[in-house]
Every structure is written in structure tokens, then in C-alpha cells.
Amino acid sequence: MSESEQQTPVQGWFTEQHERSGSSFGLRIKERLHVEQTPFQTIEIYDTTDWGKLMVIDGCTMVSTRDNFLYHEMMSHPALFTHARAKRVVIIGGGDCGTLREVLKHEEVEHAVQVDIDERVTRLAEIYFPELCESNGDPRAELKFIDGIKYMAELEPESIDLVIVDSTDPVGPAEGLFNADFYASCYKALRPSGILVQQSESPLVHLDLIKSMRSAMRVAGFHAVKTLAFPQPIYPTGWWSCTMARKGADLSGFRERGAQTKQFPTRYYNVDIHKAALASPEFMREALGE
Ligand code: SAM
DSSP: OTTBOOOOOOTTEEEEEETTTTEEEEEEEEEEEEEEEOSSOEEEEEEESSSOEEEEETTEEEEETTTHHHHHHHHHHHHHTTSSOOOEEEEEEOTTSHHHHHHTTOTTOOEEEEEOSOHHHHHHHHHHOGGGGTTTTOTTEEEEOSOHHHHHHHSOTTOEEEEEEEOOOSSGGGGGGSSHHHHHHHHHHEEEEEEEEEEOOOTTTOHHHHHHHHHHHHHTTOSEEEEEEEEOTTSGGGEEEEEEEESSSOSSOOOHHHHHTOSSOOSSOOHHHHHHHTSOOHHHHHHHTO
8 A cells, every 4th residue: 555656547447556566456436525735644434346446545545334344343342352351542543433442342441442543534433434433522532633653652661561553554644553663652651561463564575564563562661472363454455464563472362252252243343263363374484473
């Protein structure tokens, strides 16, 4: 996504060309419903023929009605079922509110703050993706519209249990969310055995980025690091990942019984999916030294 070029204006299609992988992804559209330039980025909303609504930021696909559950569930449930009891959660980015909705499905969560730099992403999500915003009125939810880098740097030490970095690609306002300084702020803000999880792009074409993220996380002090892959049709290569890092405890197991008996619905996540996501393909093992 970060290396996407200008879209090819093919009549009736939204196309994201991905220069680095020499591929492009397209969705047939009925119409463009909205476009605006905010102080941070260009946001477009499309109505598609088969995928519901589509949000695009700076030419890169962000969220579609049809497949966003894959990403939002994998950004939240593996980490929440790994932590013994995450009470205080911070989401950096995530302005479409889909990750916040998944986090608040966990009754152990007492407070979840979503910190997106661009309020317009959330205001447009409320209009075009109301189902993702259905938990915004939950008394445990707090929405802030400020820079996540500054927010994390100023958090009280050892005050949170989980940070989820649901950001755009490492360019523009999100660039500073992918380095050791930012991870050091996360490390400081997390309680012992706290977890950081960050979207980490495509294992097929961004292994170099995944490697550098993982080593920056270790430099920041994190004890264990694990990258989980999952399908995501609307992102380049159709395959995506998140990388978890943990303070003072490992990441090999999770609360299997809790996941098995969860009292809320999911469409992708379950115990077997979690176990499968913890298994790394050979090329990833080799590249990441696992
Ligand atoms: N799932 C998506 C993906 O990988 O394409 C990410 C979706 S979410 C809409 C990404 C959000 O990150 C955007 O709303 C953007 O405003 C936000 N963002 C980018 N840089 C940020 C920063 N420095 N602080 C807080 N939010 C940021």
C-alpha cells in the first residue's frame, strides 16, 4: 500500500496499483460517494457492486464492508486472548472504529481509547460504516483526535495493558509509528507483561519492513516478538500480518479456554484460527530467524 502509485482511471473500477509487487487490485464501483483533502491525507469513499462501501486513504484501500472483519478481528482478539486480563487498551490510528468495536467485545476491558490523528476518518466512518462505529457510545470508549506518537510519549509509565497500532502504512503521518523511539514509548507505557500489536503489512512483499519492525521492538526492550499472518483480500497480495511484542512474558500460548467459551460473536477468529496464525511458514521462519 505504501508504494502504491496513482490509480489507473479504468471506467467503473477503483484500482490500487502496487508498484513494489508489480500487481494491482481492483473493485468494481457504482460511484464515488465522497472525496476530501484533510490536513493529513485524502479520503475517498466508494460504493462498490459487491464489497459494500470502500474507504481509500491517499490512494490505498483501508476498509471495505465485506472483508474488514478479517483485519479487525486479528488485530484485537489474538492479543486480548494472550493477555491474562487487559483492562486498559490504547488504539493508535484505527479511525474507522472497527478495532475499537472488537476490543470492546471483551468484558475485561475497562477503558479503551482510540487515538487517531484525523477526526474526518471517524466522522466519515460514522456515515458510511455505521456498523463499525456501533460501540463508540460505550461508556468504556474514548475517542481522541491527536497524534498517536505524542500521545504515547506522554502516557504515564506502566499505565496500560495493550497498545494496538492500527495505522496507515509507514509514510506520511504514520511514518513515526514504525521505529524504536515509538516502541520505547509503548514499552514505557505498558505494565509488566503488557502487549503491543501493530499491523505489519504483507509477509509476501514487506518482509524487510517486518524484520526491521521486529528488531526495533527488541531494541526498545520487548522480550518476545511474534508475527501472525492472515488473509486480507483488499490489501496488496491479499495477505496481511500483525506483529505482537510483549514485555517480560512470552507469546507462544494464549487463553485457549477463554477463546473457546467467548460470549461474543466473531466471523473469522476462533481457537483454531489463533493456533494456525501462530504457525509460521518456512520462508518467514527463515527470514525472521524463528
Ligand atoms: N486497516 C488499515 C490499513 O492497514 O490500511 C488502517 C486503517 S485506519 C483508517 C488508519 C488510521 O491511521 C487513519 O485513520 C490515519 O488517520 C491514522 N494515523 C496515521 N498516522 C497516525 C498518527 N501518527 N497518529 C494517529 N493516527 C494516525
